[in-house]
Amino acid sequence: MTYANPLKKLIVLALPWICVIAAWTLLHYSGIVNPSLIPTPAQVARRFWELMSNGKLPIDMLVSTKRVLVGVVLGTLLAVPTGFALGWNRSVHVFADPLINFFRALPPIALIPLVVVYFGIGEAAKVVILFYAAFFSGVIVMYEGISQISPIYIRVARTLGATDGEIFRRVIVPLSLPHILTAVRVELGVVWATLVASELIAAQNGLGAMIQNASSFFQLDIIYLGIICIGLIALIMDLILRKVSRRFLSWQDRIAA
Amino acid sequence: MISPDRIVFDHVSVTFPTPTDMLPVVEDVSFSVRDGEFVSLVGPSGCGKTTMLNIVAGFIKPSRGSVTLDGIPILGPGSDRGVIFQEYGVFPWLTVEKNIEFGLNLRSNPRSREKRAEVCERYMRLMGLYEFRNAYPKTLSGGMRQRLALARAYAVAPQFLLMDEPFGALDAQTRTAMQDLLLEVLQKEGKTVMLITHSVEEAIYLSSRVVVVSARPSRVRCIVEVPFPYPRTEQLHENAEFLGLRSRVRDLVMREYAAQEQQTRDAAPH
Numbered sequence: 377m378t379y380a381n382p383l384k385k386l387i388v389l390a391l392p393w394i395c396v397i398a399a400w401t402l403l404h405y406s407g408i409v410n411p412s413l414i415p416t417p418a419q420v421a422r423r424f425w426e427l428m429s430n431g432k433l434p435i436d437m438l439v440s441t442k443r444v445l446v447g448v449v450l451g452t453l454l455a456v457p458t459g460f461a462l463g464w465n466r467s468v469h470v471f472a473d474p475l476i477n478f479f480r481a482l483p484p485i486a487l488i489p490l491v492v493v494y495f496g497i498g499e500a501a502k503v504v505i506l507f508y509a510a511f512f513s514g515v516i517v518m519y520e521g522i523s524q525i526s527p528i529y530i531r532v533a534r535t536l537g538a539t540d541g542e543i544f545r546r547v548i549v550p551l552s553l554p555h556i557l558t559a560v561r562v563e564l565g566v567v568w569a570t571l572v573a574s575e576l577i578a579a580q581n582g583l584g585a586m587i588q589n590a591s592s593f594f595q596l597d598i599i600y601l602g603i604i605c606i607g608l609i610a611l612i613m614d615l616i617l618r619k620v621s622r623r624f625l626s627w628q629d630r631i632a633a
Numbered sequence: 634m635i636s637p638d639r640i641v642f643d644h645v646s647v648t649f650p651t652p653t654d655m656l657p658v659v660e661d662v663s664f665s666v667r668d669g670e671f672v673s674l675v676g677p678s679g680c681g682k683t684t685m686l687n688i689v690a691g692f693i694k695p696s697r698g699s700v701t702l703d704g705i706p707i708l709g710p711g712s713d714r715g716v717i718f719q720e721y722g723v724f725p726w727l728t729v730e731k732n733i734e735f736g737l738n739l740r741s742n743p744r745s746r747e748k749r750a751e752v753c754e755r756y757m758r759l760m761g762l763y764e765f766r767n768a769y770p771k772t773l774s775g776g777m778r779q780r781l782a783l784a785r786a787y788a789v790a791p792q793f794l795l796m797d798e799p800f801g802a803l804d805a806q807t808r809t810a811m812q813d814l815l816l817e818v819l820q821k822e823g824k825t826v827m828l829i830t831h832s833v834e835e836a837i838y839l840s841s842r843v844v845v846v847s848a849r850p851s852r853v854r855c856i857v858e859v860p861f862p863y864p865r866t867e868q869l870h871e872n873a874e875f876l877g878l879r880s881r882v883r884d885l886v887m888r889e890y891a892a893q894e895q896q897t898r899d900a901a902p903h
Contacts, residue, residue, distance in 0.1 A: 532722040532782075535690060536789055537712030537741030546735070550726040627726045629771040 415597040420604070423597045433586075437605055440571060440582040443502050444613075447567045450503070451510020452560055456552075458511075459518020459559075463525075480516060484509040484570045488577050497578040502571070509570040514559040521555025554628060557621045561614065568610050636668035639825050640689055640793070645698035646850075647684050657850040658684050661698070664844055664853055671819070671826040673836035675886055676846030676854075677893035682829045685851065686797050689827060690716045702793070712742055715786030715824075719798040721778040723770045723785070730766040732781055733757065736789035756784035759818060776807035780814065787822065794824040801831065812839060813867065820864050833883045838869060845885045848893035857882055 397417050404414045427433035461468045462476075484505055495501035529551065533543045575584020583602050590598035647659040658681040666672045674682045687693040688700045691710035700707055702714075710716075724732050730753055736742055737749045744752065757763040760780040770778055779799060786794065800808045812835060819826070830836050836843045837859055845854040859878065861869060869875050 528718060528720060528722045529724060531690075531692065531710070532716070532718070532724075532785075533735070534710040535712065535714060535716040536736035536785070537739050538736075539740065542739055546738075547724070550724075553726075627769040627771065629725070 413596065415600055419597045420600045423601050427598075427601070433601075433605070436581055436583050436586045436602075437609065440575065440584070440606075441609055443499075443506060443582065444564070444567050444571055446503055447506025447510045447571070448560060448563045450507045451514050451563055451567070452556070454507075455511050455514035455518050455559060455563075456556060458515050459522050459555075460548075460552075462515070462519040463522030476512065476515060479508075480512040484512075484566075485573045488574050491574075492578055502574055502579070505574050506567050506571060509566050510563040513566040514563045517559040517562050518552075518555055521558065522552060525551050554621070554625050557617065557625070561617050564610065564613055564617070568606065572606060636670065638665040639668050639670075639703055640666040640827065641701045641704075642685070643699050643701070645685070645688065645695045645700055647681070647688070647693065648696045659695075660850040660852050662851060662853055663698075664856060666825055666827055669823050669825055670842065671828065671840045672842050672844060673828045673830055673840040674844045674846055675830060675833055675836045675882070676851065677848050677886075677890045678831060680846055680849045680889070680893060681851035682846055683797055685846075686716075686795050686827060686829055689793070690714055690795050712736060712739075712789045713791055714793040714795055715789070715791035717779070717782050717786055717794065717796040717799045719801045721770075721775075721782045721802075723773075723778050723781045725770050728767050728769055729762050729773070729781055730757065732770070733785050733788050735785060742789045752788050756787050759787075759821070760784040760814070774807075775803050776811060779803065779811060783815070783818070787818070792825060794826045796826065796828045798829055798831065800835065808835075809867070815839065816863070816865060833879055833886055834870070837875065837879055837882065838865065843882060845882060845889070848889045848896055854885060854889060 400414070400417055403409060404411050404416050424433070458472075462472060463469075487508065488505060491501050491505050495504055525548070529547050530543055533547045538546065571582070572584040572587075575582040576588045579585040579588075583606050587599050587602035590596075590602065642662050642664050645659060645662045646657065648655040648657045650656070662685065664672075674685065676682055684693060688695055689702070689707065691707050691714070724735065727735065733753045733756055734749055737744045737752060753766075754763070757766055760783060762777065762780060762784060765773065765777065770781065773781065782799075800811050803811060816839065828836070828839060833843075837857075840859050843857040843859060845857065846852070847854045857878070861872075861875065
């Protein structure tokens with residue numbers, strides 16, 4: 377949507393958030409729930425400044441974000457070629473499809489105890505579990521996307537004299553780009569969920585660990601803060617990805633932007 | 634003087650495997666397309682005309698018989714044969730200009746930068762696309778997309794133009810305009826053309842010969858010479874001789890449609 381008036385745009389953008397904060401404040405003061413169980417937005421904001429200025433929160437945010445990015449990058453690097461192989465080769469598909477569906481159906485969180493046994497609780501364990509989550513959520517998107525590519529473009533390219541390599545570089549790659557971006561978007565969602573779960577179970581730092589530690593000391597405001605940070609970072613990543621998509625995929629015919 | 638044969642179908646048969654048995658699609662087809670000629674194939678839908686065109690394009694090999702281009706068997710697709718599909722096939726991720734340039738950037742048709750720009754501009758102007766050169770195909774109408782497909786095919790300077798229902802998805806007015814544009818472009822830069830169409834009117838208006846194809850499996854029912862000289866104009870549509878020829882060919886085609894329908898009915902489970 378476009379607004380002529382920038383002030384109006386700002387109001388429209390801020391309105392849902394204002395409503396949420398208002399409802400939260402109201403809930404605290406209404407007495408429906410014991411007020412000590414719900415910190416006020418102001419309390420959480422104070423905590424935010426405190427943890428920002430002592431440098432703890434930026435580190436936790438950075439650690440979690442880095443883990444997510446590493447997982448998504450590694451997962452995508454393998455999911456893209458695997459998606460191609462599945463979509464283009466019948467025998468690869470017949471062989472790998474049931475396996476992929478089996479592992480995809482397993483929630484990555486269910487594997488955390490096993491990963492802890494084999495990889496301990498260090499960074500390697502997190503990378504493994506996040507890579508797993510990213511790969512299996514991304515590969516299915518890639519496969520579905522690749523199998524939807526219309527063969528007519530390949531035929532046209534051939535009649536214009538393109539070799540297999542040229543068809544790959546100049547037809548398949550541009551047609552796959554939207555699917556790669558969708559895969560990354562889906563992966564981001566799944567990987568965030570998995571990351572927080574794995575940090576809740578076993579980690580010294582990161583937002584999940586921060587929430588877990590706060591819960592041991594009943595620091596509700598920190599729990600709230602951690603949840604908000606997770607949501608905000610995920611939202612910002614998605615926004616960036618949407619911007620990138622719009623920039624590179626302006627040729628696409630779509631109903632919603 | 635009769636021009637030399639360029640595309641020759643010699644006793645061509647094609648069968649496709651189905652889960653249960655072999656389905657004959659084309660049976661013992663022989664005909665040829667001479668240099669600079671415009672030959673149309675008309676016949677019932679689903680009868681195997683597209684299969685015949687796909688053999689010339691290099692996508693399919695005949696099960697029996699041979700199809701040769703200038704006496705040489707066809708090994709695969711190549712830029713000597715431009716193919717125009719009903720569903721356009723313009724690349725949605727490229728602008729109009731980049732679509733036309735696509736073939737000129739391939740190793741098989743190398744062109745200098747200046748030459749590429751020159752070729753692009755010529756065909757954009759010829760097809761009335763110049764003002765839209767930076768537009769993406771999603772913003773173009775069906776007729777413009779088909780003009781773009783034609784421009785892109787022409788850009789690599791093919792000797793043959795193979796067209797599969799190219800105007801089938803267009804409305805009647807656009808279709809007429811495209812037929813005239815095609816005739817005009819062919820006047821300027823002649824090609825040897827093979828066209829598949831459902832429209833007898835279109836086939837006669839554009840072609841020098843019309844091949845009437847039977848119900849499946851495709852056989853050549855008859856070959857009709859179209860006596861009108863080029864350049865042709867729309868007045869031809871009202872010409873008495875044109876109308877007579879049209880109804881004659883239409884009768885032949887309708888008979889094949891009826892046969893095809895009977896086949897389908899017989900094949901349906903009772």
